[in-house]
Amino acid sequence: MSDEKKQDREKQEESAEQHTVTRRTFIGTAGRLGAILAVGSTALSLESAAQTSAPAVTTAQTSTPPPPPLRGPVVPNTEVMAGKDPVMKVLTERPLTANATAENLNDAVTPTNRLFIRNNLLTPDLQAAGHTLTVKGLVEKQLVLTFEELKKTFPAVTVQGMLECAGSGRTSFVPLPKGTPWSPTGGYGCPKWTGARLRDILKAAGVKKEAVHVAFFGADFGELPTAPPVVRSIPLSKAMDRNTLVAWEMNGEPIPKVHGFPLRALVPGWVGSASIKWLVGIEVLDAPFKGTFMDDSYRVPAHPVSPGEKMPKETVSTEAWPVKSVITAPAPGAKVTAGSMFTVEGKAWAGENSIAKVEISVDEGATWKRAALARPGDKYAWRMFSLPVTADRPGYLTILARATDSRGNVQPIVSTWNPLGYFWNGIHRVGVIVEKA
Amino acid sequence: MRRHRVSAGAVLLALVAVLAASWAAGQQQAEKLAEGPGANLVLAKCSLCHELGHITRIRQTREDWADTVKLMIRRGAPVSPAEETVLVEYLTKYYGR
Numbered sequence: 001m002s003d004e005k006k007q008d009r010e011k012q013e014e015s016a017e018q019h020t021v022t023r024r025t026f027i028g029t030a031g032r033l034g035a036i037l038a039v040g041s042t043a044l045s046l047e048s049a050a051q052t053s054a055p056a057v058t059t060a061q062t063s064t065p066p067p068p069p070l071r072g073p074v075v076p077n078t079e080v081m082a083g084k085d086p087v088m089k090v091l092t093e094r095p096l097t098a099n100a101t102a103e104n105l106n107d108a109v110t111p112t113n114r115l116f117i118r119n120n121l122l123t124p125d126l127q128a129a130g131h132t133l134t135v136k137g138l139v140e141k142q143l144v145l146t147f148e149e150l151k152k153t154f155p156a157v158t159v160q161g162m163l164e165c166a167g168s169g170r171t172s173f174v175p176l177p178k179g180t181p182w183s184p185t186g187g188y189g190c191p192k193w194t195g196a197r198l199r200d201i202l203k204a205a206g207v208k209k210e211a212v213h214v215a216f217f218g219a220d221f222g223e224l225p226t227a228p229p230v231v232r233s234i235p236l237s238k239a240m241d242r243n244t245l246v247a248w249e250m251n252g253e254p255i256p257k258v259h260g261f262p263l264r265a266l267v268p269g270w271v272g273s274a275s276i277k278w279l280v281g282i283e284v285l286d287a288p289f290k291g292t293f294m295d296d297s298y299r300v301p302a303h304p305v306s307p308g309e310k311m312p313k314e315t316v317s318t319e320a321w322p323v324k325s326v327i328t329a330p331a332p333g334a335k336v337t338a339g340s341m342f343t344v345e346g347k348a349w350a351g352e353n354s355i356a357k358v359e360i361s362v363d364e365g366a367t368w369k370r371a372a373l374a375r376p377g378d379k380y381a382w383r384m385f386s387l388p389v390t391a392d393r394p395g396y397l398t399i400l401a402r403a404t405d406s407r408g409n410v411q412p413i414v415s416t417w418n419p420l421g422y423f424w425n426g427i428h429r430v431g432v433i434v435e436k437a
Numbered sequence: 438m439r440r441h442r443v444s445a446g447a448v449l450l451a452l453v454a455v456l457a458a459s460w461a462a463g464q465q466q467a468e469k470l471a472e473g474p475g476a477n478l479v480l481a482k483c484s485l486c487h488e489l490g491h492i493t494r495i496r497q498t499r500e501d502w503a504d505t506v507k508l509m510i511r512r513g514a515p516v517s518p519a520e521e522t523v524l525v526e527y528l529t530k531y532y533g534r
Contacts, residue, residue, distance in 0.1 A: 068513075094487050175534065178495050178505060223486045226513030296508050308534065310500050419501075 068229045069219045069280070073125035080123055080258040085113040091181050094223075095119040096258070099186030102428065103331035106345065108384060109160060110189035112251050117258055118165045118180060118187070120230050120293070121222040124278055128254070128262040133246065137215075137284035140206025147262050151248060153204070154196035159243050160381040161268025162349050163275055164188035166298050166318045169424030175308050177421030185326050185428060190347070190382045193266045195247030198282075199240045207236070207284055214239035215289040216265045216274075217281030232298070233289035234267055234274050238319075243268050243380055246279060268380030269351045271318045271422070273298050288317065300418045307417040320351030323411055324425035325358055325385070325403035330432050338394045339437045344371070346428075347382040350405035358385040361400040365413075365427075368402065391434040399430045469493075475527025482516055482524065483509075496534035499525065 077096050081088070087104040091097045098117040105114060128147045135143040145153065167179045168187030180187070202214070215233035238244060245266040248255060255261045260277030267274035273293065288294055294317065302314035325348035336342045348355045354376065359368035371387035391397050404410045415426045470476045470489055483492060497505065503525045510516050516524065 092488065092490060176495055178491075178497065178501075181494060222513065224513045224515070226515065227486070228512060292508070292511050296511065308498070310498065310504065 066217070066229060066231075068225065068227055069124075069221050071221045071225065075123040075125045075257045077123075080117065083113060083256060083258075084117075085111070088114060088117075089183070089186075091183075091186075095121060096123065097180045097182075099183055101183045102185035102326040102328050102346070105185075105189065105326075105347070106328035109251065110191045112191065112253065112256060112259075115163070115189040115191055115250075115259065116165065116168075116182075116187050118272060119220070119258070120218075120273075121220040121227055123258045124220050125257060126219060126261055126278055131262050131280075133263060133279060133282065135201060135205045135282045135284075137282075138208040138211045138286060139202070139284050140208065141204075143201070143205050145201075147248070150196060150201075150246065150263070154200045156194055157197060157242075157245070158192055158194040158249075159245065159266075159268065160190060160192045160378045161243060161266060162188065162190050162321070162380050162382060163266070163268065163272050164321055164349075166271035166273060166422040167420070167424075168272075169426075170421040172424050172426060173307075173415070173417055173421045177419055179421055182424075184424075187272075190349075191250050192252070193245055193247040193268075194249035194252070195245040195263075195266065197242055198244045198246055198265070199242065201246060201282070202239060202284070205284075210286045211236050211284045213285045213288045215281075215283045215285055216276035216279055217283070218276045219278040219280040228292055230276060230293055231289055231291050232274055232276055232293050233283075233285060234270070234319075236284075238267060238270065238274075243378070246282075269349070270320050271298060274319075297420065298422070299420065300422055304416045305419070309419070311419040318422050321349065322423055322425050323350040323353065323355070323403050323405040323409045324348065325355075325401045325411060326428045327399055327401050327430045330399075330430065332430050333433065335433045335435055336391055336397070337437050338391050338434050341388050341390045343386050344389050344399055344401070345384070345386045346371075346401050347384055348373075348401075348403040349380075349382040350403070350409070353405040353407050353409070354379075355383040356404045356406050356408075358383075358401060358403045360387045360389065361402070362389055362391070362397055364398060365400055365402075371401070391432075394434045394436045397432050397434050399432065400427050402427050471531040473527060473531055475523045476531075478520060478523050479527055482514060482520065485514070492528065492532055496532055497528070498534055499529040502528040502533070 077093055080096060088098045088100045091099060096117055096119045100114045131147040133145045133150055165187040168182050169184050170177060170179055170182045172184045213233040213235055215231055218230040220230055247264055247266045248262060250259060255264055263279040264277045265275045265279055298318045299315040300318055301312045302316050305312055325346055327344060327346040329345040330342060344360050348358050358371045360371050361368045369387060371385040374384040376383060402411050411425055411427050413427055415424045470479060506521055506524050
């Protein structure tokens with residue numbers, strides 16, 4: 001545990017160091033940006049809040065969350081779902097959540113119309129024209145960039161990366177914790193994202209040495225004007241990762257409204273809530289952001305508790321997903337023929353780590369066979385696996401998949417129960433019917 | 438021929454009626470709270486932002502319901518201290534564990 005902490009600190013220091021060096025190389029970019037720096041923006045409520053509550057120059061720690069964004073037009077759920085594949089199941093309407101399950105997520109790249117939906121509030125109907133992104137807090141220069149300026153100023157990169165809700169697979173937990181009732185294999189996807197590297201934006205603003213966390217502010221609003229805004233922060237080291245983006249495209253198209261149009265954060269491999277949608281603000285802080293979406297949600301007990309027990313005092317924030325795999329083919333209940341070969345296919349991913357191996361068992365875990373892994377793609381993309389299997393007798397056959405990551409972490413049989421039902425990564429089990437030849 | 442057309446129309450009407458009834462029943466089932474003191478308050482307050490499935494699908498201890506209600510207040514629910522007590526009582530009694 002202390003080793004891990006030490007490593008984290010080292011990683012952070014290393015990244016801060018790296019950052020100081022590269023900041024110099026970015027003076028050019030910052031200079032170019034000088035022309036588009038703005039002193040203030042009355043359009044942004046987060047902006048005016050910071051100006052009235054604290055001079056952002058001395059301390060960036062936002063102790064009281066900004067007022068919620070003003071309510072604007074809303075995209076109705078019916079319109080959102082009309083753009084989705086019928087295989088997607090709506091789990092809750094208010095807020096809107098929906099998922100497709102593993103057998104319908106067999107594409108190498110998750111199609112836009114099958115990516116899960118997880119709103120905290122309503123779907124704001126934002127426009128790209130006039131949309132701005134403010135970068136403030138512990139930075140040398142505050143930036144206010146329009147959507148077009150952002151796209152013009154920073155090099156665009158495309159990465160395939162995992163987006164997975166912290167509660168993905170929640171309904172596998174017993175007893176069922178509160179929260180979105182994600183299907184056992186729903187609540188994740190791996191599309192391709194295009195946008196600017198967050199670190200390029202931060203370097204252009206000039207991150208001060210006291211920086212520890214970077215907060216993202218969403219423009220979404222709730223039914224009630226009293227609903228607090230959705231704000232989450234991530235450690236500076238992750239913000240400086242080359243795969244952490246401010247994205248404007250998903251699978252080569254503008255991000256759909258429900259997925260954060262026109263701008264969203266993309267923190268691949270981490271709990272989905274870190275990837276704030278409808279991004280309007282970035283604030284560099286000297287500590288994690290204090291707010292209900294940091295302190296009340298997305299936390300797990302520091303030490304495991306009995307199933308059903310309440311959240312203990314000592315908790316930790318959820319960050320990277322642990323190693324996980326799902327079987328995408330055959331589908332549950334599919335028919336195969338005794339004596340004939342069929343292929344077990346699936347996807348495996350491991351948060352900050354990479355996949356070392358995936359094993360398949362067709363005898364309830366008594367014996368395991370190594371599946372073939374497809375060539376690795378982008379760092380935070382899932383890895384596809386496959387294994388030809390022959391069912392030697394008719395009847396019912398169960399298939400299990402178990403992934404191991406590069407650090408030797410293996411998927412558990414059952415994930416550790418926690419009060420908010422996060423990080424389900426238990427071994428996936430699919431039953432098929434074997435018919436006589 | 439004419440008789441045939443009428444009966445097809447009737448079948449269609451009946452089908453629509455059955456579908457509508459079953460849809461309504463489904464909605465009602467999903468949205469229905471256990472009857473009891475506090476049910477109306479739950480309906481009035483929680484329904485401002487959520488469908489009732491968020492409540493009816495889970496079972497929680499009194500402590501957890503109390504925490505849940507407090508969390509919703511932090512997230513903007515207009516609930517007075519007196520109402521908070523009623524909500525927790527109701528939720529614990531009918532959706533307790």
